Amino acid sequence: MRGGRVAVVGGSVAGCAAALAAHRGGAEGITVYERAAGQLADRGVGLAMHNVRYAELEAAGYVDASMPWIQLTRRSWYVRDGAAPLGRLVGALPFPFRTYNWGPLWRELRARVPQSVEFRAGTAVDRLDVTGHEVRLSTAGGGTERFDFVVGADGYRSVVRTAACPEVGPAYAGYLAWRGAFPAERLPDSGLWPVEDCVYAVFAGGHAIIYRIPDGRGGHRVNWVLYGAPPADHGLPLDSPTSLPPGTLTDALRARALEIADTQLAPYWGRLMHLTAPEELFVQPMYDFTAPRYAVGRLVLAGDAATVARPHTGGGAVKALQDATALESALTSAASWPEALAAYDAGRSAVGRTMVDLGRSLGRGLVQESPDWRAMDGPGLEKWWQQADGSGAFGGRKLA
16 A cells, blocks of 8 residues: 555654654655644653663664663662662562653654655644545634544644544543652762663552663663652643643742652652752653544554553653554555555554553552551562563553
């Protein structure tokens, strides 16, 4: 199947991967619409990719060793224990993950998108009208174009998902994630924390996950995510997905993060929150949902536009890249657009449900119904984790 015009709404990691998939799948006219006008590469948060998922995605041609990364090998679980700097080591589990910085990873993916693909930054899509054989796409500036199919890679507020599955509504999970990243040069006593360690600093009602990521210039950054309940005066409109970008947190939200750091985390891990400047700190309320279909008519969903699973799953960006490989495979093996999109839907919608279920399970275990970490030991931790990740989906499902 060759030819055809494809629009990709959203130009982030999922969007660049989807554009690459459409090109490899035979589309000849591809346009990417990205709402943001600035450089997406300026985003500096971390993500992790299981070694086996990396190998699969490398073989598929979506990632490679030239993308800056750090190898982790162990996940160490600490609970506060008096004045002990790191706290008490509850236990350690294998953690064969590579870590990445979102911005440099996006830059590398963007560079792999062929020059024949038209990338329109600062162009918001506000309407989609589907007929039997095409999709009419309208932008906020008043322009209208026609395409054979449209890929929604436009995140959790996806206009494409709204058109394809208007009944899908994200549900607030009841807690927040504070996120921060800063240059590793600020670390005190960096030798106390091996580079290969991912740290889970756990407490009743939440935890922090902490690991290093590349800075894209040969150095490292400290990346952390703190999960917990918001303060009573948080001021966030939680009836719909929202977030507060770096530098915009209210005093109440920043004070709540520092309160948790000072009272629930061991001194070394709590200090990392204080070392994070206000302009390096942002907040994401936890939501989750998945679309019942990944392809409806000539509309296709990928990445967070299709499924938002809580970040506990360790598979958000990985799943977006896996969606792209599945789309490429469907396009190259099918004889028609409807056949290709049906094959993509059949292969990916079940994965979305699995990831949401896993995120909810881990959210209960790590935040909402956390165990008595102070009474936990190594064997107990291993048994608890096996129960929490009963599906074996942590880190992203295996590629088909």
